[in-house]
Amino acid sequence: MSADAVDSEGETSAAETAAANRERRESDAGQWRRVGTAALGGALVVTGLRRRSLGGTAIALVGGWLSARAVWGLVRPDRDPSASASQAEPELDDDSLTIAESVTVAKPADELSELLSDAETLSRIAEPVVEIESTGEDRQRWTVGAPLDRSVSWEAELTAADAAADLRWESVDESALFDELSVEFREAPGDRGTIATLRLELDPPGSELGRSAIERLDVVPESLGGVALDRFKSLAETGEIPTTEANPSARGEGDLV
Amino acid sequence: MSRETMEAVCWHGDRDVRVDEVPRPEIVNPTDAIVEITATAICGSDLHLYNDRVPSMREGDVLGHEPMGEVVEIGDEVENLEIGDRVVVPFTISCGECWFCEQGLYSLCDNSNPNAEIARKMMGHSPAGLFGYSHMMGGYAGGQAEYLRVPYADVGPIKIDSDLSDEQVLFLSDIFPTGYMAAENADIEENDTVAVWGCGPVGQFAIQSARMLGAERVVAIDRVPERLEMASEHADAETIDYADEDVYDRLMELTGGRGPDSCIDAVGTDAHGVGLDGVTDPVKRDVKLQDDHPYVLREAIKCCRKGGTLSVPGVYVGRANVPFGAAMNKALTIKTGQTHVQRYLDPLLETIEDGEIDPSFVVSHEEPLDAAPEMYETFNDKDDDCIKVILTP
Numbered sequence: 001m002s003a004d005a006v007d008s009e010g011e012t013s014a015a016e017t018a019a020a021n022r023e024r025r026e027s028d029a030g031q032w033r034r035v036g037t038a039a040l041g042g043a044l045v046v047t048g049l050r051r052r053s054l055g056g057t058a059i060a061l062v063g064g065w066l067s068a069r070a071v072w073g074l075v076r077p078d079r080d081p082s083a084s085a086s087q088a089e090p091e092l093d094d095d096s097l098t099i100a101e102s103v104t105v106a107k108p109a110d111e112l113s114e115l116l117s118d119a120e121t122l123s124r125i126a127e128p129v130v131e132i133e134s135t136g137e138d139r140q141r142w143t144v145g146a147p148l149d150r151s152v153s154w155e156a157e158l159t160a161a162d163a164a165a166d167l168r169w170e171s172v173d174e175s176a177l178f179d180e181l182s183v184e185f186r187e188a189p190g191d192r193g194t195i196a197t198l199r200l201e202l203d204p205p206g207s208e209l210g211r212s213a214i215e216r217l218d219v220v221p222e223s224l225g226g227v228a229l230d231r232f233k234s235l236a237e238t239g240e241i242p243t244t245e246a247n248p249s250a251r252g253e254g255d256l257v
Numbered sequence: 258m259s260r261e262t263m264e265a266v267c268w269h270g271d272r273d274v275r276v277d278e279v280p281r282p283e284i285v286n287p288t289d290a291i292v293e294i295t296a297t298a299i300c301g302s303d304l305h306l307y308n309d310r311v312p313s314m315r316e317g318d319v320l321g322h323e324p325m326g327e328v329v330e331i332g333d334e335v336e337n338l339e340i341g342d343r344v345v346v347p348f349t350i351s352c353g354e355c356w357f358c359e360q361g362l363y364s365l366c367d368n369s370n371p372n373a374e375i376a377r378k379m380m381g382h383s384p385a386g387l388f389g390y391s392h393m394m395g396g397y398a399g400g401q402a403e404y405l406r407v408p409y410a411d412v413g414p415i416k417i418d419s420d421l422s423d424e425q426v427l428f429l430s431d432i433f434p435t436g437y438m439a440a441e442n443a444d445i446e447e448n449d450t451v452a453v454w455g456c457g458p459v460g461q462f463a464i465q466s467a468r469m470l471g472a473e474r475v476v477a478i479d480r481v482p483e484r485l486e487m488a489s490e491h492a493d494a495e496t497i498d499y500a501d502e503d504v505y506d507r508l509m510e511l512t513g514g515r516g517p518d519s520c521i522d523a524v525g526t527d528a529h530g531v532g533l534d535g536v537t538d539p540v541k542r543d544v545k546l547q548d549d550h551p552y553v554l555r556e557a558i559k560c561c562r563k564g565g566t567l568s569v570p571g572v573y574v575g576r577a578n579v580p581f582g583a584a585m586n587k588a589l590t591i592k593t594g595q596t597h598v599q600r601y602l603d604p605l606l607e608t609i610e611d612g613e614i615d616p617s618f619v620v621s622h623e624e625p626l627d628a629a630p631e632m633y634e635t636f637n638d639k640d641d642d643c644i645k646v647i648l649t650p
Contacts, residue, residue: 106356192356226374234368237354239334240286242371242386242408244396250267250277250317253260 097202101225105233106193109185113165115236116183117158124241125231139172156181178202196232198225264650265319265402266629271309274633276626279319282398282406287334290410292346296423297400298323299629299646300348300431301457302525302572304637306390310526310548311574313375313393322348322388323430324400325423328414337411344414346400346407347598348431350386353412364595369408370395384595401629403650415602424617424647425609428462432645433616434601436462436523439570440470442592443519450474452508452517452560453494454553456484458619458645459570460523464492465614467521476511478504480529483642491618499531508560516562525571528552541578548575558584569593619645626650 105112115121119134126132131143138158154173161168161182168182184197202224231241246253260280267277282291300323305311325345328338338344351358355367366385370376376383376393386408389399398406407414417426436459443451451472453463456479467475477488480500488494497507508517530538530552538550553571558580561567567589584591608614621644624632632646 104356106354106359223374226377230373233355234352238288238352238368238409240288242369242395243285244371244398246280246283246285247396247406248263248265248279248282248398248402249315249319250265250269250275250279251315253280 099200099202099225100197101229102195102197103229103233104188104192104195105236107236109165109187109194112185112194112196112236113167116232117167121232121235124235125228140169196229198229200225263403264626265398266321266626266648268306268314268318268320269316272307272634272637274307274320274630276629277317279317279398279402281404284330284332285406286408287332288409288411289332290328290335290338290407290414291330292324292326292344292400292405292407292414293329294324294326294400294403294405294650296325296427297321297402297626297648297650298427298430298432299401299632299636299648301459302390303633305526305572305574307633307637308527311391312379313391315392315396318389318391318396319398319402320389321399321401322390323427323432324388324405325417325427325430326405328410329404331410335410338414338416342414343417345417345426345429345602346388346405347413347415347429347434347602348388348390349413349595349598350388350395350397350408351412351599352409353599358412358599361597361600363412363597363599365597372396387595401626401648403626413599415606417606419610421609422617424620424623425615426606427647428458428616428619429598429602429605429609431596431598432458432619433462433605433614434598435459435570435596436464437466437469437601437605438594438596439463439521439523439568440466440472442566442568442570442594443467443470443521444566444590444592445470445472445519447471448473449518450476450512451519451521452476452478452557453488453521453523454478454528454557455523455525455571456481456488457523460484460521461487461491461619461644462616463521463523463570464488464494467519468492469608469613472519474511476508476517481639484644487618487644504556505560512562516560516565518562519566519568520557520561522553522557522567522569522571524553525569526550526573526577528554528571547578549573549577551577551579554579558587558589561587561589563587564589566590566592570596620647622646624648 119132119140122140123132129144132140135141135155140156141153142156143153154171156169156171159168159170163184165185166182168180170180171178179201182199185194188195234241260283262278263281264276265279267275267279269275284291303320306314306320328340328342328344331338331340349364350369351363351366352368357365357367364385369386370383371386372392372395373383379393384394386395386397388397388405389401415429439459440463445451445467449472451467453460453467453475456477460477464475464477475492475494476497477485477494478497478499479485480498485496485498489496495511497504526549528550529535530550534552534555538552541547542550551573554569554577557567569591609616621642622632624646626648629648632648635641635643636646
């Protein structure tokens with residue numbers, strides 16, 4: 001009896017320890033995501049303010065919004081730190097942000113797929129917010145700079161997608177800001193080339209406040225996908241990305257306010 | 258190391274432009290070219306900026322979208338231009354590669370506006386980037402300056418190999434093609450009567466182009482005597498001074514009650530209205546009930562014959578209260594848009610070289626770049642018989 005009890009207590013204790021470890025890992029992952037989200041938000045704010053243009057303002061707004069979500073997730077008083085991961089996870093899911101945007105590019109799907117699977121192309125599209133470098137076949141390291149010389153970095157792997165030309169990246173690290181990023185290609189009608197559809201599941205922690213912020217600022221989150229696709233389309237069709245970098249004005253040099 | 262500087266005409270707010278010392282532009286992308294400007298004009302649409310009508314301007318922006326000059330630097334991938342070439346630069350920035358450019362719809366280029374997302378949020382889609390015409394339209398520095406960076410340099414600038422003067426070819430950058438496209442959009446047929454509202458530079462070229470495209474009668478509408486005289490003298494246009502006559506009554510009289518077959522609005526957002534609309538339009542704009550003064554648009558819809566065509570080269574910026582019911586019930590065709598300048602460069606240069614037209618007839622003032630602030634004021638107030646100003650850096 002007592003032995004049974006001891007065994008039972010031992011089993012219970014082991015299960016609780018495993019659960020606690022899992023919770024801690026998942027909590028750490030959530031924490032990393034919040035830090036990462038704050039870093040991304042901070043980087044966007046800094047980038048946006050540095051650019052001091054309308055585009056920069058939009059970037060800064062995105063950044064501010066992400067930072068607010070992350071900070072709110074960190075300090076929100078109704079979040080019970082002892083809550084199990086299984087309780088916390090649905091909240092994260094509820095607050096995740098899915099971006100889906102399409103663009104028509106006057107190039108064939110296989111050419112676009114090859115271009116976009118290249119880390120240098122990705123980096124040119126994502127700069128100056130995200131730096132992407134190749135770390136091996138089909139693996140890339142994504143880095144978001146943050147103020148005070150801090151940064152958040154994670155590895156993503158290009159994995160098999162449903163159609164031959166489609167691309168899908170899955171994050172390898174727990175600190176990643178997205179669970180999955182995919183680009184699907186399908187033929188556009190007539191002679192118009194290929195429709196590229198980007199889907200991005202951003203997973204910043206947040207709250208109802210964050211959700212209502214999305215609704216109020218619906219212009220902002222979608223801008224991430226729209227701007228990325230604009231840059232990809234321009235690069236694919238013309239070999240360059242339009243820019244007003246180094247633009248002269250009475251304010252000085254660059255795309256300034 | 259700080260960059261070299263240059264003089265440029267910069268926007269500082271409502272009726273406030275100044276000549277400032279700004280950094281010289283440099284090559285950024287491999288298809289860029291740098292042009293040293295020899296002549297650059299003030300456009301009527303610059304007055305919309307001058308009067309602070311266009312959203313997304315920033316203090317210090319370099320103005321100007323009607324420039325020409327000499328190529329002094331080219332990017333690694335520029336193939337059609339060489340250093341030393343004399344070029345006229347279109348105001349539309351177009352990549353030449355996207356579906357729209359391939360259709361000849363250059364002002365709808367998909368790739369040239371770095372701020373496309375902002376334009377998309379305001380208009381649904383982004384048109385092409387433009388020189389010196391707000392951040393929503395790309396934020397590119399303009400050509401009222403000593404130097405200009407020209408993106409996609411193989412697609413835009415047209416080389417001038419003949420000894421035609423700057424004054425004769427400069428307006429290929431905007432107002433000649435804009436007037437021509439306005440007339441082309443008017444679907445002019447033999448024996449047609451075309452009414453043109455606004456006898457500023459674009460109106461003058463629309464009137465000339467309507468003649469070139471076969472209009473039997475052209476009626477020019479304005480209130481500035483020298484502009485009406487110019488239309489009469491250079492294109493044998495009949496004229497209506499709207500300050501003295503009711504435009505609808507006079508047009509019905511001239512057309513036997515049918516109305517003009519085609520109407521061209523070469524005025525746009527800043528129309529001077531008469532009567533009640535002339536009073537209420539500015540008030541509505543002040544209280545944000547509308548963004549434009551669409552007086553001419555209303556009058557043109559009313560006057561145009563049933564089944565006729567309304568062509569709108571005039572620039573509008575936002576919401577305009579117009580009688581769309583009349584347009585629908587009269588089955589009008591409406592055509593508009595920023596000019597697909599690149600489409601018209603070669604054929605219109607040929608008309609100049611052949612002596613069919615000498616665009617320099619519109620020039621009333623030629624001044625150094627430093628005189629830009631006074632010239633903006635003079636042009637805006639239509640003082641000193643001012644019709645078209647060329648600035649020479």
